[in-house]
Amino acid sequence: MKGTVGELGEFGLIRELTSRLTSTPAVKIGPGDDAAVVAAPDRRVVATTDILLENRHFRRDWSTAYDVGRKSAAQNLADVAAMGAVPTAVLVALVVPADLPATWPLELMDGIRDECQVAGAAVVGGDVVRGDTITVAITALGDLRSRAAVTRSGARPGNLVAVTGWLGWSAAGFAVLSRGFRSPRAFVEAHRRPEPPYHAGPAAAELGATAMTDVSDGLVADLGHIAAASGADIDLRSADIDVPAQMSDIGQAVGVDPLHWVLTGGEDHAIVATFPRDVKLPARWRIIGEVRTPAGRIPQVTVDGAPWDKAGGWDHFGDDA
Numbered sequence: 001m002k003g004t005v006g007e008l009g010e011f012g013l014i015r016e017l018t019s020r021l022t023s024t025p026a027v028k029i030g031p032g033d034d035a036a037v038v039a040a041p042d043r044r045v046v047a048t049t050d051i052l053l054e055n056r057h058f059r060r061d062w063s064t065a066y067d068v069g070r071k072s073a074a075q076n077l078a079d080v081a082a083m084g085a086v087p088t089a090v091l092v093a094l095v096v097p098a099d100l101p102a103t104w105p106l107e108l109m110d111g112i113r114d115e116c117q118v119a120g121a122a123v124v125g126g127d128v129v130r131g132d133t134i135t136v137a138i139t140a141l142g143d144l145r146s147r148a149a150v151t152r153s154g155a156r157p158g159n160l161v162a163v164t165g166w167l168g169w170s171a172a173g174f175a176v177l178s179r180g181f182r183s184p185r186a187f188v189e190a191h192r193r194p195e196p197p198y199h200a201g202p203a204a205a206e207l208g209a210t211a212m213t214d215v216s217d218g219l220v221a222d223l224g225h226i227a228a229a230s231g232a233d234i235d236l237r238s239a240d241i242d243v244p245a246q247m248s249d250i251g252q253a254v255g256v257d258p259l260h261w262v263l264t265g266g267e268d269h270a271i272v273a274t275f276p277r278d279v280k281l282p283a284r285w286r287i288i289g290e291v292r293t294p295a296g297r298i299p300q301v302t303v304d305g306a307p308w309d310k311a312g313g314w315d316h317f318g319d320d321a
């Protein structure tokens with residue numbers, strides 16, 4: 001595809017974007033009408049939205065359009081999974097400048113389509129608007145398959161805290177890219193294309209998870225939301241939190257304690273949940289701490305019993321943002 005988005009025009013771009021999509025049996029009416037129609041066998045719909053903004057969430061010299069597509073879909077699909085639901089459909093709202101090569105949004109859509117396919121969902125609609133900063137705003141829908149949603153508020157003292165998926169890999173990759181390097185590749189790739197363990201969300205619901213979230217901002221920050229919503233403290237045992245040797249090497253090279261990436265790095269979209277103590281967890285879950293009766297008035301996350309007094313993760317209005 002030659003030319004720019006402006007040359008293609010709004011409806012030319014929409015035609016090209018939608019022509020690349022695939023469908024699923026849940027999609028009754030896909031893109032092309034005033035709205036889509038998606039089957040909701042459960043009669044409840046899980047709905048969530050997240051935005052990716054150029055130079056805040058991604059850089060075009062660090063990630064391809066396809067990578068950004070995979071990541072923008074993953075970020076939303078992980079939220080559906082973190083409720084214990086199975087993703088069904090996504091809507092893609094795009095802001096793009098007129099002089100952007102048309103290949104960019106088309107490859108972005110390929111990435112979104114492929115990540116949706118990994119999670120079992122399909123793109124059912126969206127919007128396109130001309131603007132100065134590339135913005136990808138995705139809405140994802142999901143189905144609870146007759147189970148109760150797993151919220152952030154159900155953690156109870158005595159519960160175990162367990163996690164599945166990657167922790168700190170994206171942050172380590174970000175640190176590498178920020179310093180002008182392109183390797184180690186595994187970490188850079190983790191930053192470009194997170195791999196949320198989608199299946200683990202519904203699986204955790206089935207195993208009796210009492211609270212759950214995906215790790216988008218940082219383990220300590222996101223567990224902080226569970227602590228606050230549940231009115232309980234959460235203590236993490238650092239000895240049970242794996243720091244890969246290669247991550248330690250990067251930490252040494254750039255002067256950062258790698259445990260900091262694992263505890264506060266976002267964007268990997270691991271799934272962390274609390275479970276009753278007698279749960280039988282499959283091997284992919286690592287037990288990393290426990291829920292405790294709150295020691296003070298404000299529920300908090302502690303590490304090895306000590307309050308975490310640094311930032312627990314990304315905050316769009318924080319000092320590092």
Ligand SMILES: Nc1ncnc2c1ncn2[C@@H]1O[C@H](COP(=O)(O)OP(=O)(O)OP(=O)(O)O)[C@@H](O)[C@H]1O
Nearest residue numbers: 048049050051075076079213214215216217218266
């Ligand atoms: N502008 C908004 N209007 C209404 N609700 C909002 C708004 N922004 C956030 N929320 C709600 O606040 C809650 C927390 O939002 P947050 O974005 O931190 O969660 P998240 O999407 O799981 O995390 P992340 O954005 O880091 O992936 C969510 O339930 C979200 O829907």
Ligand SMILES: Cc1ncc(C[n+]2csc(CCOP(=O)(O)O)c2C)c(N)n1
Nearest residue numbers: 050055056057058059216217266267314
């Ligand atoms: C260019 C660039 N600068 C900084 C970062 C780091 N970053 C941005 S948003 C976020 C947390 C999740 O965001 P949200 O809460 O919006 O889901 C993190 C860790 C990046 N990825 N790219």
Ligand SMILES: [Mg+2]
Nearest residue numbers: 049050051216
């Ligand atoms: Mg959000």
Ligand SMILES: [Mg+2]
Nearest residue numbers: 079082214216
């Ligand atoms: Mg989330």
Ligand SMILES: [Mg+2]
Nearest residue numbers: 216217314316
């Ligand atoms: Mg966030």
